[in-house]
Amino acid sequence: MIDWTLILEWFIKAAISCFVLLTGFAYMTFAERKVAALLQVRIGPNRAGPGGFFQPVADGIKLIFKEEFIPGGADKVIFMIAPIITVIPALIILGVVPWGPTVTLFGRKILLGITDLNVGILYILSVASIAVYGIVLAGWSSNNKYAMLGGLRSTAQMVSYELSLGLAIVGPLLLAGSMSLGDIVNAQSKLPFILLQPVAALVFYVAALAEVNRAPFDMPEAEQELTAGYHTEYSGMKFALFFMAEYIKMIGVSAIFTTLFLGGWRGPFADLGAPQLPAAFPEPLVQFVGGLDLGLLGLIYFWAKVAASLFFMIWLRSTHPRLRYDRLMALGWKVMLPLALANVMVTAAALVSPVAFWIIIGVLVVVVAAYLAGRVGLAVRGT
Amino acid sequence: MTIELSLFFLLALIAMLAAGGMLLSRNAVYSALFLIVNFATVAVFFLLLGAPFIAMAQVTVYAGAIMVLFLFVIMLLGAERLRQKSVLPWQAPLAVVLGIVLLVEAGVVIVTRGLGAPPPALSETAAAGFGGPQAIGASLFTTYLLPFEVTSVLLLAAMVGAIVLTRDEKGKSQIPNSKSQTGK
Incomplete structure (x- = not known):
């Protein structure tokens, strides 16, 4: 039997999530300009x-009233759907991230957050791997060499950094023993x-920056080299959709980083549930405070x-x-x-036993030492 | 008709249309995109069957990783437009004939045997956590440990092979350069 109230609840939560992300996008562009102005001693x-x-x-309003231009020789269908394909993964990636604990609202237990999957990670x-398509298709369909190069660069960059991103997530996953973000x-x-996984947190943050094409990894749109990269030919609201996707993805990876490494919604008093005042207080006050979960x-801790x-x-x-492109790839693959x-190896070993941990540490030290000795040897021989 | 059954038919229609579109489109990029839609639909089928892990793996590995590389190669080679006529003129009629034979075979089996008893509903057979990551991990590392390890060794060999192949070419092209540099 279908529980219609449950479907209504999901629908409302999804609508709220979209609303928050879209408003967040609008004010992220504002915040970006204001904070950059602050850091560069301007007014903004x-x-x-x-x-x-x-x-x-x-x-x-300006972007809505701008002319929408489709270049000649562009693949019209793909040119139209590429911005949509870029925005949708950005909007749905937060579907499994808990915004708060399960609270009692209106006499109903409601999970703050859209859902909690046992395959959340x-x-x-998978949504992150789909996000590549919008950019690469936009670059290809524009019939423009700069856009094409931007699209191909972004594919290479995002596929490369996805590996580090996935492996960095394995650390918290091993510690929590679950793929559900609620359990994590x-x-x-x-x-x-x-604090327990500083290396994983660092790798995740850097890889996430590369994954959302943020500076200093904004290779796909390096303006000195590629005009504007994959969205060179886009104007009006279609351009705004790419812009939107970039900022929503920033919010998305920040929310995931918060959930995986910063404790998510956890903070002082957040997991206590509704407080019970002693009966000495007046009855309406007890009622009122008891209703506040x-x-x-x-929610406040999470978004802060x-x-x-x-x-x-x-x-x-x-x-x-901005990093040079070859340095970017070298950083991704070699560091x-x-x-x-x-x-991942150290975390897994530490979870098994202290002995395994020290063995793995020893092996890693030997490997790194051998590598460095090899580098020094090469440098001495002058090759 | 239950919701699951109607969902199944809807998805089956999308999957078949996407597969047909993949075969029939003249532009290789469109073919690749239709194939991605097909993979995504198959992932939803896995979800309907109560196998979320395989569904997500399907999207990540096939729709995400492999098809991105396909698109990459198609775009880099500029092979998106199919200009020359098919080099195997006998292929299409043969495929049609074989397809009809397969359809007839399936029809005969269904008519003579019937569809059989309907599979038991999911809630009866599926224990809690069926198809979830824990259940799959447990069976991978106990019952199917040997095939799992053999597959990982195979993949490792393929990776090392790919690196060796590309490095070999690079080394050959670099040797004359380095000699000419030391010669100077």
């Missing part, structure tokens, strides 16, 4: 509304995993952590130059991937 946008608060609205990885948050009730605090991560991303963008693999 301040004309539309108090302190420039309505700047995103103005930008949106695999869901994230619950496993961090004592310590957030960033402290789990709702989790996400905001901190987003702030860090903007900070990185406004202080670091991040071995680091992530070593982290």
